[in-house]
Amino acid sequence: MKVLVAVKRVIDANVKVRVKADGTGVETQNVKMAMNPFCEIAIEEAVRLKEAGTATEIVAVACGTTQSQETIRTALAMGADRGILVEHDGVLEPLAVAKLLKAVVDREQPRLVIAGKQAIDDDSNQTGQMLAGLLGWAQGTFASKIAFDGEWLHVTREVNEGLEKIDIKLPAVITTDLRLNEPRYASLPNIMKAKKKPIETLKPADLGVDVTPRLKVLKVNEPPKRQAGVKVGSIAELIDKLKNEAKVI
Amino acid sequence: MTALVLAEHDNANFNAATLHAITAAKAMGGDMHILVAGAGCKTVADQAARVAGVSKVLLADDAALEYRLAENVAPLIARLAANYSHVLAVATTTGKNVMPRAAALLDVQQISEIVAVESADTFLRPTYAGNAMTLVQSGDKVKMITVRATGFEPAAAEGGSAAVETVAGASDSGLSKFVGRDVHKSERPELTSARIVVSGGRGMQSGDNFKLLEAVADKLGAAVGASRAAVDAGFVPNDYQVGQTGKIVAPELYIAVGISGAIQHLAGMKDSKVIVAINKDEDAPIFQVADYGLVADLFQAMPEFAAALQKQAAA
Ligand SMILES: Cc1cc2nc3c(=O)[nH]c(=O)nc-3n(C[C@H](O)[C@H](O)[C@H](O)COP(=O)(O)OP(=O)(O)OC[C@H]3O[C@@H](n4cnc5c(N)ncnc54)[C@H](O)[C@@H]3O)c2cc1C
Ligand SMILES: Nc1ncnc2c1ncn2[C@@H]1O[C@H](COP(=O)(O)O)[C@@H](O)[C@H]1O
Numbered sequence: 152m153k154v155l156v157a158v159k160r161v162i163d164a165n166v167k168v169r170v171k172a173d174g175t176g177v178e179t180q181n182v183k184m185a186m187n188p189f190c191e192i193a194i195e196e197a198v199r200l201k202e203a204g205t206a207t208e209i210v211a212v213a214c215g216t217t218q219s220q221e222t223i224r225t226a227l228a229m230g231a232d233r234g235i236l237v238e239h240d241g242v243l244e245p246l247a248v249a250k251l252l253k254a255v256v257d258r259e260q261p262r263l264v265i266a267g268k269q270a271i272d273d274d275s276n277q278t279g280q281m282l283a284g285l286l287g288w289a290q291g292t293f294a295s296k297i298a299f300d301g302e303w304l305h306v307t308r309e310v311n312e313g314l315e316k317i318d319i320k321l322p323a324v325i326t327t328d329l330r331l332n333e334p335r336y337a338s339l340p341n342i343m344k345a346k347k348k349p350i351e352t353l354k355p356a357d358l359g360v361d362v363t364p365r366l367k368v369l370k371v372n373e374p375p376k377r378q379a380g381v382k383v384g385s386i387a388e389l390i391d392k393l394k395n396e397a398k399v400i
Numbered sequence: 401m402t403a404l405v406l407a408e409h410d411n412a413n414f415n416a417a418t419l420h421a422i423t424a425a426k427a428m429g430g431d432m433h434i435l436v437a438g439a440g441c442k443t444v445a446d447q448a449a450r451v452a453g454v455s456k457v458l459l460a461d462d463a464a465l466e467y468r469l470a471e472n473v474a475p476l477i478a479r480l481a482a483n484y485s486h487v488l489a490v491a492t493t494t495g496k497n498v499m500p501r502a503a504a505l506l507d508v509q510q511i512s513e514i515v516a517v518e519s520a521d522t523f524l525r526p527t528y529a530g531n532a533m534t535l536v537q538s539g540d541k542v543k544m545i546t547v548r549a550t551g552f553e554p555a556a557a558e559g560g561s562a563a564v565e566t567v568a569g570a571s572d573s574g575l576s577k578f579v580g581r582d583v584h585k586s587e588r589p590e591l592t593s594a595r596i597v598v599s600g601g602r603g604m605q606s607g608d609n610f611k612l613l614e615a616v617a618d619k620l621g622a623a624v625g626a627s628r629a630a631v632d633a634g635f636v637p638n639d640y641q642v643g644q645t646g647k648i649v650a651p652e653l654y655i656a657v658g659i660s661g662a663i664q665h666l667a668g669m670k671d672s673k674v675i676v677a678i679n680k681d682e683d684a685p686i687f688q689v690a691d692y693g694l695v696a697d698l699f700q701a702m703p704e705f706a707a708a709l710q711k712q713a714a715a
Contacts, residue, residue: 167663168528177532189645245500246509269645274527275512276496280470281504289575290470292497295638305579309638310493311592311647316579317469323575329628329645330638365509369522370535377670380691382682386704389676390712392692397674399653400596400620 154197154206155261156231157252157279158190158213160222161272170373177371186222188334189267191229192327195334196297197265198230205299208232210259214243214251220350227345228337234350235259239362245273247355247362249281254358256286261322263304268293268326279326289319295330401430401520403486404458406477407448408494411438411466414447416593419554421490421547422451426555427517428486428543431455434562435480437473437570439466445564452559462570467578468494474501476570481506481542485520491546491648503544510544511536513648515551529644529667549592550650550671584637588614591640594623596653599642599669600635601627603658603679603698607635612698613657615706619713625649627659643668658698661686678702 162168162177163185169178186194200206211226213219214237223234237251256264266279283290291297291306295314298305308315309328337345355362383389393400403425408415418434425432434448437460445459458480464472477498481487487502489495491513503510515533516524522537523545591597598617600610610624617624625647626640642649644667654672659665661677661684669675670689677690680697687693694701 162528164664168531170532177528244509246504246507249504271644272528274529274644275500275510277500277503277510277512280497280500281510283470284474284501284504289573290497290501292470293493308493310581311639312581312583313637313639314582316581317467318577318579320575328638329632365538365540366511367537367539368534369537371527372533372535374526374530374533374670377675377689379688380675380693382687382693382695384694386694386696386701386708389692389694390705390708393653393674393676397653397691399674 152206152263153208153210153259153261154200155210155212155256155259155264156190156193156197156226157264157266158194158211158222158226159187159267159270160184160213160215160219161187161270164188164271170371174370174372176368184218186225187267187270189269189327191334192329192331193265193267194226194229194231195332196327199332201230210235210261212237212252212255214239214248216240223350224345225337227348228342229335230341233348236350236352237355237358238352239355242364243362244364244366245275245277246281246365247360248278249285250360251355251358251362252278252282253285254360263322264324266324266326268328279324283324286324289323291317291319291323292326293328294325295328297325401428401485402433402483403428403430403488404433404435404480404484406487406489406495406498407434407436407444408490408492409436409438409441409444411441412443414444416554416557417490417492417549419451419557420549420552421488422453422555423552424514424517424545424547425486425488426453428520430485433458435460435477437465437468437476439463449562449564450558450560452556454560454562457562457564458567459564460567460570464570464572468498469576469578470498470501471573471575472570473498474505477502478505479569480567484542486543486545488545488547491548495546499544499546506542506544508540508542508544509538510546511538512546513548514545515548529663530670531663548648550648584639588617589621589623591623591625592647592649594651596620596622597625597649597651598622598655598657599625599627599659600630600657601659602629602633604630604635610636612702616702616709619706619709627665656686657702659686660684661689
């Protein structure tokens, strides 16, 4: 079974993001970039499926600038077999990414697509669901466990009320939640090996997809800052403040 | 101009979280309808019809909709959307699962988790874990929107008397089946609507130690939450997680215990009215957002906290 994994290059989760003074976006100059953490989980799951003999080939796909090649290399070092970069310099909204991924799926014919549940930059949580909709496939979002059963996939989902179990028919799209697995670090030999694995580069036009943004970003602002308050010396003082000053208990 | 709001419910009860999305829908400036999609959910439609400001309730009552499987609900929404300027859902896991699929079917770019409505086509949404507030304008024919509940006051649940209209045409895609749910029953208030939340982190050391938090929570009528680290470690279930990729809460009082205050955690609670932090590390970042900080070992502080509240209740 061929598995396609969507990987996005984002600002590293440990970076304190700063809004640009002119309000057009966030500072990306000299900022550490990394693979979106949910995409690492997606790659890890695919690699485990390959190790278990379920997956035969893993294709990592990233849409974005040339630098997204680095993200694909990381995926290859973790165990993906080859990469596809859909190169585009401008903004790519989730709908556009979903259309690009659909076009790649049409060419590659995987049985399973794994995406992250959310990109930690735009915090959209849309792409996997949109791709499933465009393909007319089943979707297993926010997955914390998956198990194959013939033509079906058992999926445990992290939902507001707890856990939900559904069965979805293959081919399908999965989006990963935090508890699905713990991604491995790529070993040095695997990083070296990854350099020889192939990456194909395509343009949105090659796939016949119009990626013109639908949303206009009018302004990006910093959120209101919270002021640090006071330290209290004891539980008694804390309770007194909450009762008589903040009046919340 | 009419906005359609997808009701959150369990086929028996209209979920009050929807009321926040209804406030956002009203801010668009036109009429507001509510869609109740489920099975055997007539009573939900009746409750929805009483919400202040609703002019019509659409009831799609069909076995295929019982568990809000995205493959069955999204085509229904996409079909109904033709008659609406906006379709909104509250950003629960149900809304997040269904809405983008419907948006894709409509060839619309969804706007996720809005916290303010600037005008009928311009919305404010947090990005980068709430570190950048982004104002976006949509040119799409229908605005597909999920709403962050903490951004909008709930609409009044009573005061309306809308007609309930039945909509047919739902069907089972055959692509997915609901199997079951592992729900943690609790007497405590629900995390996202509680007036007070007490959350524990890695510093709790075990699930068993959460009893120390529960003792305080129960005396305050509070919900119990957690950091990702506490969930990952298996101390508490996934639905306790507060943060960028968990639940977003903004209670009157948030008490963070043994939580360091990572950006991703702050994203889920920094709009709380009053924040208390109890942490043994005086340099923990959580103190930078706390109104009241107590540098203490939680294993001493929490039993003391519970005992002091107990004493006050008795007095
Ligand atoms: C993609 C992604 C998504 C994420 N999403 C979320 C999210 O939604 N929510 C979330 O919370 N995190 C999230 N995180 C994780 C986040 O980055 C932090 O790792 C996490 O919040 C840390 O949890 P913690 O504060 O409990 O643990 P730690 O950072 O380990 O802090 C534990 C704290 O407990 C204190 N402590 C220890 N013992 C005691 C004691 N006896 N008494 C008092 N204090 C004590 C310590 O001083 C320390 O400050 C995410 C991370 C990533 C990469
Ligand atoms: N530009 C992109 N290239 C590849 N995959 C992407 C891209 N954007 C989003 N995705 C995938 O979709 C998931 C969810 O992203 P989002 O819908 O933007 O929150 C990510 O974790 C990726 O798996």
